[in-house]
Amino acid sequence: MRVAVVGATGMVGQVMLQVLEERRLPVSELIPVATAKSVGREIRFAGKAYTVVSMEDALRAKPDLAFFSAGGGTSLEWAPRFVEAGATVIDNSSAWRMDPSVPLVVPEVNAQALNTADGTAHKLIANPNCSTIQLMVALHPLQEAFGLERVVVSTYQSVTGSGYRAADQLRAEQEGCSPEAKVYPHPIHNNVIPHCDVFEDSGYTKEELKIVRESRKILDLPELRITATAVRVPVTGGHSESVNVQLKRETCVAEIQALLANAPGIKLVDNPANNAYPMPKDAFGIDPVLVGRIRKDESADNAFHLWVVADNLRKGAATNAVDIAAHLPTLSRV
């Protein structure tokens, strides 16, 4: 299988290559794609060297599968052309996520959405937003078992969600230097910025609305009562989420713990007596979504708190995209 990785030199692209290697997907040829200034650069993958090519060259190479992690504009323009050339595209940008004809997939939750109504496979698949993916992995088992009544999320998001330059900004500020590029409109070192992605007229940021809209689509609950506050913190290891969930049916902490401990993609870390709870430093570099601090919230009926942490570059981006590929009927046939 010829696999293109568009945005191969970016933060998500690099983790993508790493996950592709680890998962031993049947990649016969890698086609790393990046912008003009990286074309010609050499990239190592599975013990072989590959040269970064342009979008046009990648298209001409007719990949079977293409992962896009190069921003919404690139995906909007190029994903349909790759599909036309015969590729299945898994797009990590927000460009296609809310398109009703494009499935938005977290394999643990809605792998069935990969197939069209007439049984053929979708050729363009959207990978959800990082904050949404980890939330879905944690909430889906609860929806299945007890039904979701209302969800209130506050995030603690890693700077790696904004790419290399944001991580550079944090590092420069930590070292007391002036950052080369200011990705955030304010210092992020020693600060908390309640502003991820751009603001819409409603006063919500796009990041907050992605959590709301994408969750509804992935869970196939168009009326789900869900709201979010998205916040950037000076952290690189992963995104944390404080999740308050009201369920439709009665349950208890022990039952939720047992359910989530056995749910796909989740590692339960919930032993406060031993200071064991999910943290970005422990989520970094691994695939499971860590869930802990599960508590009964007495302020509403059937309400509970969860604390959900994941590496936003792995399960929040690269791993989920590769997981989607692993579920493709085309790939299963290989």
Place this chain on the structure above:
Amino acid sequence: MRVAVVGATGMVGQVMLQVLEERRLPVSELIPVATAKSVGREIRFAGKAYTVVSMEDALRAKPDLAFFSAGGGTSLEWAPRFVEAGATVIDNSSAWRMDPSVPLVVPEVNAQALNTADGTAHKLIANPNCSTIQLMVALHPLQEAFGLERVVVSTYQSVTGSGYRAADQLRAEQEGCSPEAKVYPHPIHNNVIPHCDVFEDSGYTKEELKIVRESRKILDLPELRITATAVRVPVTGGHSESVNVQLKRETCVAEIQALLANAPGIKLVDNPANNAYPMPKDAFGIDPVLVGRIRKDESADNAFHLWVVADNLRKGAATNAVDIAAHLPTLSRV
């Protein structure tokens, strides 16, 4: 007025001295108190030098007013003895907060609690927890105007809430050194720790339950539906809070903004179009509680989001204590 500051060399004590100077309280004599290893040290206050004394010596000096910021054990043992010796004690520890005979005061909210039923003044007054104070300043106007139906809080707390050694731990970790003392059970640099204060059997931390219990007492709403998740972030400037509030009566964002813009102790910072919202870096060193990111939450009736930030050492501790002193009938008479 002779004023004792117990815990004068600690983080809160130092800010206390600063705020006392700024506010020009009629301090005729300062009595700085600290543990044995600091006794004899010199402290400058309002242009004069004072020598740190022991608890026993401070008691013998018969202060009119004593601020305690030296931990619950010290307050439990010594506050009653200072009261007996004629002092009014304003205690910043958690020792007396939930005692029904001790008023728990945020002056903007419940200054009236400083007087007893028979019209005499209380001699032992508790200063609330830092996370609670800023929340109360923001929520009280909403309670007065619309009634509080339910409150869900997630905090982003500064390491300064755990004293000098915690700030040292963060600094050492940032510089790649091994911290002298590990105040937190995990690294805090580049990490988020969902664990402030110790765990109770319910799975909640004491910090979370302080927010719940103290809020109910201060607002005099013993049945208030309120819940919290308290989280430590690698920040020193102040505490941030993501607050989801359901009100009893209908209102709109503009009305809440107008209300809070004119509420005591609040500075409204709510202009997302100009990237203006509350942040710890801006709250640091000032007294107002910053409130912004006010949004309608469509997931429940009359629900709204607020983002609330304050310097936890000033309004969250020292400033509130000094504000209490300024409201004392005894002091007003001076």
